[in-house]
Amino acid sequence: MTSQRIGRTFTIVATIVIVxxxxxxxxxxxxGSNSDAIDVASSEGPAVTVASTAPPALVASPASSQSPNPxxSPNPxxSPDPxxSPDPSASPSPSSSVVPLVAxxxxxxxxxxxxxxxxxxxxxxxxxxxxxxx
Amino acid sequence: xxxxxxxxxxxxTAILLATxxxxxxxxxxxxxxxxxxxxxxxxxxxxxxxxHCRDKVNKDASDASIGNLKVFGFCEIDRRLDTIxxxxxxxxxxxxxxxxxxxxxxxxxxxSAAGLRALRLEIAADTTVAELREDIQKIFTEFRIxxxxxxxxxxxxxxxxxxxxxxxxxxAVTRLENLIAEAAANGKDVTEANEHLAAMxxxxxxALAGVAGVADQVLPxxxxxxxxxxxxxxxxxxxxxxxxxxxxxxxxxxxxxxxxASLAG
Numbered sequence: 001m002t003s004q005r006i007g008r009t010f011t012i013v014a015t016i017v018i019v020x021x022x023x024x025x026x027x028x029x030x031x032g033s034n035s036d037a038i039d040v041a042s043s044e045g046p047a048v049t050v051a052s053t054a055p056p057a058l059v060a061s062p063a064s065s066q067s068p069n070p071x072x073s074p075n076p077x078x079s080p081d082p083x084x085s086p087d088p089s090a091s092p093s094p095s096s097s098v099v100p101l102v103a104x105x106x107x108x109x110x111x112x113x114x115x116x117x118x119x120x121x122x123x124x125x126x127x128x129x130x131x132x133x134x
Numbered sequence: 135x136x137x138x139x140x141x142x143x144x145x146x147t148a149i150l151l152a153t154x155x156x157x158x159x160x161x162x163x164x165x166x167x168x169x170x171x172x173x174x175x176x177x178x179x180x181x182x183x184x185x186h187c188r189d190k191v192n193k194d195a196s197d198a199s200i201g202n203l204k205v206f207g208f209c210e211i212d213r214r215l216d217t218i219x220x221x222x223x224x225x226x227x228x229x230x231x232x233x234x235x236x237x238x239x240x241x242x243x244x245x246s247a248a249g250l251r252a253l254r255l256e257i258a259a260d261t262t263v264a265e266l267r268e269d270i271q272k273i274f275t276e277f278r279i280x281x282x283x284x285x286x287x288x289x290x291x292x293x294x295x296x297x298x299x300x301x302x303x304x305x306a307v308t309r310l311e312n313l314i315a316e317a318a319a320n321g322k323d324v325t326e327a328n329e330h331l332a333a334m335x336x337x338x339x340x341a342l343a344g345v346a347g348v349a350d351q352v353l354p355x356x357x358x359x360x361x362x363x364x365x366x367x368x369x370x371x372x373x374x375x376x377x378x379x380x381x382x383x384x385x386x387x388x389x390x391x392x393x394x395a396s397l398a399g
Contacts, residue, residue: 103313103394104306106387112230112299113387116380119292123373126284129217131187131210132274 187213203266207257207273211250214279218247221287230295238353239287246277278357285369286352292376293348296383300342303386307335310393317397327396334389341382348372 187209225231225239253272260266277283310331318324352372359365 103397104309104390106306106390109299109302109306109383109387112295112302113380113383115230116292116295116299116376116383119288119295120373120377120380123285123288123292126280126288128280129284130274130278130280 198263200261200263200266203263203270204257204260207266207270208254210270210273211254211257214250214273214277215247217279217284218243218250221284224291225287228291228294230298231291232294232297235290235294235349235353239290242283242286242353246279246283250277250279275361276357278360282355282357282360282365282369286355289352289369289372289376290349293345293352293372293379296341296345296376296379299383300338303334303338303383303390306390307331307338310334310390313397314393322397324397327393330389330392330396334386334393337382337386337389341379341386344375344379344382348375 187206222240222243225236225243228236231239250273253269253276257266257269260269310327314324314327314331317327351368355365355368359368
């Protein structure tokens with residue numbers, strides 16, 4: 001009887017451990033897939049790196065508390081290019097009296113300039129690889 | 135004892151299962167990132183260079199032996215097929231290429247790969263040194279994978295990158311115009327900002343005009359054009375146009391930052 005009780009207790013504890021491990025595993029899986037998305041997004045545009053690379057806002061928005069919870073933000077991989085996003089200065093929040101003037105983020109353009117450098121570099125080295133049949 | 139084992143079997147199996155489930159995503163996170171998987175110009179450094187195939191030839195045998203020539207021919211073809219695959223990946227994953235340009239490049243790459251595979255079969259069937267010499271010559275003269283095709287891919291991409299960057303900068307101009315209008319409405323002197331904005335627009339226009347028609351000139355080039363000496367000057371001009379446009383785009387970027395700085399100051 002006592003051994004049965006120990007067995008049941010052990011089973012319950014093991015189940016809890018399993019649930020904890022599986023939950024933790026799923027969390028890591030989601031985190032892993034997001035990091036991939038972030039890599040792609042950051043190479044496409046600055047959507048994920050706005051905080052570190054965007055020019056400073058010209059006027060701080062008093063409605064910053066209305067900014068969405070980070071947990072509610074869309075998948076970074078799905079974020080549109082900053083250059084394509086709606087102009088914040090053109091659509092002021094109806095509840096704010098001061099329009100938040102956010103300067104355009106130039107990170108995506110800088111990335112394209114880097115890509116042009118890389119393309120020109122690949123072009124210049126290509127001819128050397130042709131070789132000759134001699 | 136049997137009962138105890140039976141009671142323990144469930145939890146132990148579950149723990150093993152959980153370990154597997156936890157280990158799977160952990161392995162997944164160690165996989166290369168999306169960015170790492172992107173093939174780009176940097177990967178061209180990993181491909182075997184032209185010395186690679188000479189190194190594969192058997193140095194002890196006569197240079198002109200059928201065996202040596204076949205090894206050299208196969209190696210040169212495989213090296214080119216490998217390059218074509220990398221270029222195809224770069225075209226497929228390009229964020230700048232227009233659909234029409236990507237399709238045109240894919241046709242060039244696919245035809246080149248098909249031709250090289252056919253030539254590989256011919257080389258395999260060759261039985262004399264003379265046949266082999268003639269077919270090996272074709273690897274170079276009939277395909278020009280490095281001298282022409284690779285350059286077509288990167289130059290067309292470069293021109294399209296300029297176009298895309300120019301379009302993004304034009305979108306930034308619109309935003310900056312809005313910012314300037316807002317600042318002016320708030321009583322700020324925006325003279326300097328407007329001057330920088332005008333310089334930015336001029337630089338963008340210069341960049342876009344510089345690469346206009348580049349892709350249309352580069353895409354139709356053929357190995358025959360290269361062999362005749364007519365493709366080289368066009369490729370050089372395309373490269374210079376893209377490099378000049380890159381400078382213009384950098385100027386536009388600098389002017390955009392000046393606009394922002396003058397409004398923030």
